[in-house]
Amino acid sequence: MSDSTTAAIERAARSATRQVLRDFWRDFRRNRGAVLGLAVFVALVAIALLAPLLAPQDPILQNRDALLMPPAWAEAGRLDYLLGTDAVGRDILSRLIFGARFSLFIGVVVVSIALTGGILIGLVAGYFGAWVDGVIMRVMDVILAFPSLLLALVLVAILGPGLLNAMIAIAIVLQPHFVRLTRASVMSEKHRDYVVSARTVGAGPLRLMFLTILPNCLAPLIVQATLSFSNAILDAAALGFLGMGAQPPTPEWGTMLAEAREFILRAWWVVTFPGIAILVSVLAINLVGDGLRDALDPKLKRS
Amino acid sequence: MFGFLLRRVAFLAPTFVGITVVAFGFIRILPGDPVLLMAGERGLTPERHAELLHQLGFDRPIWQQYLTYLGNLLQGDLGTSIITKNPVLGEFLTLFPATVELSLCAIFLAVALGVPAGVIAAVRRGSLLEQAMMGTALVGYSMPIFWWGLLLIILFSGILHWTPVSGRISLIYFFEPVTGFMLIDALLSGQEGAFGSALSHLILPSIVLATIPLAVIARQTRSAMLEVLGEDYIRTARAKGLSPLRVIGLHALRNALIPVITTIGLQVGVLLAGAILTETIFSWPGVGKWMVDSIFRRDYPAVQGGLLLIAGVVMVVNLVVDLLYGLINPRIRHQ
Numbered sequence: 001m002s003d004s005t006t007a008a009i010e011r012a013a014r015s016a017t018r019q020v021l022r023d024f025w026r027d028f029r030r031n032r033g034a035v036l037g038l039a040v041f042v043a044l045v046a047i048a049l050l051a052p053l054l055a056p057q058d059p060i061l062q063n064r065d066a067l068l069m070p071p072a073w074a075e076a077g078r079l080d081y082l083l084g085t086d087a088v089g090r091d092i093l094s095r096l097i098f099g100a101r102f103s104l105f106i107g108v109v110v111v112s113i114a115l116t117g118g119i120l121i122g123l124v125a126g127y128f129g130a131w132v133d134g135v136i137m138r139v140m141d142v143i144l145a146f147p148s149l150l151l152a153l154v155l156v157a158i159l160g161p162g163l164l165n166a167m168i169a170i171a172i173v174l175q176p177h178f179v180r181l182t183r184a185s186v187m188s189e190k191h192r193d194y195v196v197s198a199r200t201v202g203a204g205p206l207r208l209m210f211l212t213i214l215p216n217c218l219a220p221l222i223v224q225a226t227l228s229f230s231n232a233i234l235d236a237a238a239l240g241f242l243g244m245g246a247q248p249p250t251p252e253w254g255t256m257l258a259e260a261r262e263f264i265l266r267a268w269w270v271v272t273f274p275g276i277a278i279l280v281s282v283l284a285i286n287l288v289g290d291g292l293r294d295a296l297d298p299k300l301k302r303s
Numbered sequence: 304m305f306g307f308l309l310r311r312v313a314f315l316a317p318t319f320v321g322i323t324v325v326a327f328g329f330i331r332i333l334p335g336d337p338v339l340l341m342a343g344e345r346g347l348t349p350e351r352h353a354e355l356l357h358q359l360g361f362d363r364p365i366w367q368q369y370l371t372y373l374g375n376l377l378q379g380d381l382g383t384s385i386i387t388k389n390p391v392l393g394e395f396l397t398l399f400p401a402t403v404e405l406s407l408c409a410i411f412l413a414v415a416l417g418v419p420a421g422v423i424a425a426v427r428r429g430s431l432l433e434q435a436m437m438g439t440a441l442v443g444y445s446m447p448i449f450w451w452g453l454l455l456i457i458l459f460s461g462i463l464h465w466t467p468v469s470g471r472i473s474l475i476y477f478f479e480p481v482t483g484f485m486l487i488d489a490l491l492s493g494q495e496g497a498f499g500s501a502l503s504h505l506i507l508p509s510i511v512l513a514t515i516p517l518a519v520i521a522r523q524t525r526s527a528m529l530e531v532l533g534e535d536y537i538r539t540a541r542a543k544g545l546s547p548l549r550v551i552g553l554h555a556l557r558n559a560l561i562p563v564i565t566t567i568g569l570q571v572g573v574l575l576a577g578a579i580l581t582e583t584i585f586s587w588p589g590v591g592k593w594m595v596d597s598i599f600r601r602d603y604p605a606v607q608g609g610l611l612l613i614a615g616v617v618m619v620v621n622l623v624v625d626l627l628y629g630l631i632n633p634r635i636r637h638q
Contacts, residue, residue: 033438142321145614147576150594154610157598158333234447238580241449242595257450264453265461275450282445290441 027295034291040284048100055094056080059251063089068267084269086260092269095251096277102252103233103281106167110232111225113171118178119221123209125179126186133183140176148173149238156244163246166239173235174228181224185217219296226289230282237278253278307629311622319618326611327372330603337361340603341385381608386600391608395590400483401471402589405581406574408505409512414567417517418560421524425532426551437525443518448577452511452584459507466503469586473500508585512577516570523566527559534558561631568624572617 028034047054057080069085070077077084083093125136143151155169156162189195190213198212239245240254248255253274260270330337339347342355356362360371375381381391420440424433459466467473471485478492486505489497531537532555540550578591586592590609597605 033441138317138321141318142325144572145318145322145618146325146610147572147579147613147617149576149579150610150613153579153595153598154329154606157606158329160334230445234445237447238449241580242583243599254447254449257447257453261453264457268457271450271453271457275447275454278447278450279442279445282447283442286441286445 024295028291031291031294033287034294037284037287037291040280041288044100044281044284045104047097048104051097051101055091055097056082057091057094059094059098060090060249063091065089068263068270070267071269074269083273084267086256086270087263087267090249092256092273095256096253096273098251099253099256099274099277100281102163102246102250103236103278106163106170106236107229107232107285109167110171110174110236111229113168114174114228115178115221115225117171118175119182119214121175122179122182123186123214126183127190127205127209127213129187136179137183140179143173143176146173149235152235152239153242153244156239161244161247163236163250163252166236166245167232170232170235170239174231177224177228178221181220182217185220186213189213189216222296223289223293226285226292230285230289233278233282233285308626311625311629315618315622319615322611322614322618323373323376324369325614326607327369329607329610331365333603340601341382376611381611382604384597384602384605386597386602386605391605392612394593394605395608395612397483398588398590398593400480401485401587402575402578402582402591404484404486405505405508405512405587405589406571406578408509409574409577410516410567410570412509412513413516413520413570416513417520418524418563420521421563422528422551422556422559424521424525425528428529436521440518440521443514444522446514446518448511448514449580449584451514452507452581455507455511456584466507467500471501471504471588472497473504476500508581508587511584512574512581515573515577516567519570519573520563520566524559524563527562528555531555531559561628564631565624565628568621568627571620571624575613575617 063085066078066081066085066089068087069081069089071084072079072082074084081091081093083091083096085091086095121136125133152166152169152173155172156165159165159168186209190208195208195212198208203212236245237252237254237257240252241258243258246252246255248259256274257271260267260274264271330340333340338352338355338359338361341359347355360368363371379392381395383389384391384394387394420436424436427433456468460468472489476489476492476494476497478488478494478497481488481491485501486498489501532551537550537555540554541547545554575591578589579595580591581587582589582592583595590613594606594609594613596602597609
């Protein structure tokens with residue numbers, strides 16, 4: 001093949017990719033909820049990145065003169081503690097702003113681990129089939145037989161409480177979904193003509209798995225990754241709430257709720273705001289997930 | 304149908320073996336001396352340690368230990384709790400009805416509200432009502448339920464004083480459990496006000512536990528209905544002049560419910576995971592709270608037994624749902 005033909009093919013491929021992205025964005029933009037979710041998510045990322053600049057106070061600094069101070073608009077509130085303080089006098093707004101870092105970090109790490117592991121295992125199971133597939137899928141069935149939070153709790157009990165171990169536990173629990181999805185797509189793709197012809201011209205198993213088949217299985221994986229992102233935030237907050245996730249004084253939202261529990265009937269603000277932060281983040285990501293599903297996979301168009 | 308049942312059970316056998324391996328392995332991969340973990344005694348002398356090591360079987364090859372574990376399982380022996388010194392199976396069975404009662408109420412709520420909501424949303428497609436309902440469903444689906452529970456306690460217990468904060472029934476009532484279901488036992492006891500007390504304790508936890516399944520069922524019902532409403536036989540039914548209510552209620556809903564039943568079945572795992580949080584918030588004496596407490600008390604035999612039993616329950620319920628599915632949808636049965 002001459003250089004000019006190769007260049008022409010590459011150009012065509014690039015413009016095709018651009019066309020796909022344009023179509024995707026057009027479909028995605030049509031869903032107002034998804035765009036709103038995306039906007040909130042981008043804002044969250046910005047808050048997380050700029051936390052040291054945005055936070056009015058040090059998130060773990062305790063002020064003995066301002067214990068359980070109500071929000072600024074309440075009667076006894078003060079302007080320098082906009083959302084009030086917790087039981088040891090820490091500024092709730094600053095803790096929430098720094099907490100955004102933890103939640104997004106948890107989502108990114110958990111999804112990266114679960115996605116990478118899930119894709120690798122799923123590719124192997126789907127590509128090789130036979131007993132390899134049988135063994136892998138039975139192991140995944142076992143993981144899925146346990147309620148996710150219970151398994152994560154027990155894993156953290158084994159590994160020891162802490163944010164890192166909580167993330168590992170949640171990633172293990174979420175991974176089988178990626179394995180199943182990858183395997184199913186690989187099995188439906190691997191006998192298609194384009195794969196067979198790639199094999200005929202001598203592509204090895206690694207090339208076939210990663211370069212030929214995988215790009216065509218990505219759509220459902222992206223949707224699942226978004227849903228897992230929000231699940232990871234919820235589960236990590238739940239573990240934090242149960243005392244098994246991030247440990248005090250880390251300003252993680254679930255851990256904040258755990259510390260606030262005994263004050264719920266006296267100081268509504270220590271309970272309300274961290275929960276709103278979790279709900280808004282998870283909701284935004286789920287909105288994006290719904291939009292992605294509709295835009296990426298016309299077969300799955302449901303809502 | 305019997306062949307279908309056998310195939311399903313055979314299919315589950317490897318998973319069940321896997322669950323026993325997980326429960327068995329759990330104690331052995333915990334960091335620390337397994338004898339100390341399982342015996343729960345302090346200040347062991349070396350002699351006592353060696354004796355316990357032998358008694359608990361940790362000195363034998365791992366496959367022998369596993370076979371002994373399986374043998375004990377088959378005899379219903381899941382070990383003894385370190386803290387209470389009671390058999391783990393007995394403890395689980397005492398607490399399990401509380402979780403079942405709560406879960407049944409939650410799933411009833413979720414189906415009773417979720418299915419009609421999904422149907423209305425599908426029929427009124429594109430309306431403001433649909434958008435409001437599906438927006439609410441997405442909020443419910445995204446809800447951190449432990450926080451939702453705390454909010455409801457603040458509102459209904461703290462401010463309005465309508466509902467109690469924790470437990471299954473007011474302490475002024477006492478009767479021996481007959482069925483283990485507080486609502487039924489309260490009625491059987493004949494004590495005035497007992498049923499009302501049990502019901503008022505059950506309301507908030509049920510709402511909290513029902514939230515996510517409700518959202519999932521509403522979303523699933525809506526999409527299943529939308530799919531069915533586009534089918535030819537619905538057009539035919541409409542063309543015959545059947546009333547809209549009949550078309551939707553009889554022709555469409557019956558077929559749309561098939562995937563919804565699977566979804567409801569899949570919620571059992573979600574419910575048990577939710578029960579861990581819900582029971583902890585409301586001090587509901589069920590197996591979810593028991594598992595959390597056992598983990599914190601390092602009562603590892605209890606955790607081991609609980610893991611196995613809860614996974615077993617999820618598996619059995621999923622099997623029943625599978626069989627139901629085969630019953631209402633013959634195409635699955637004959638595959």
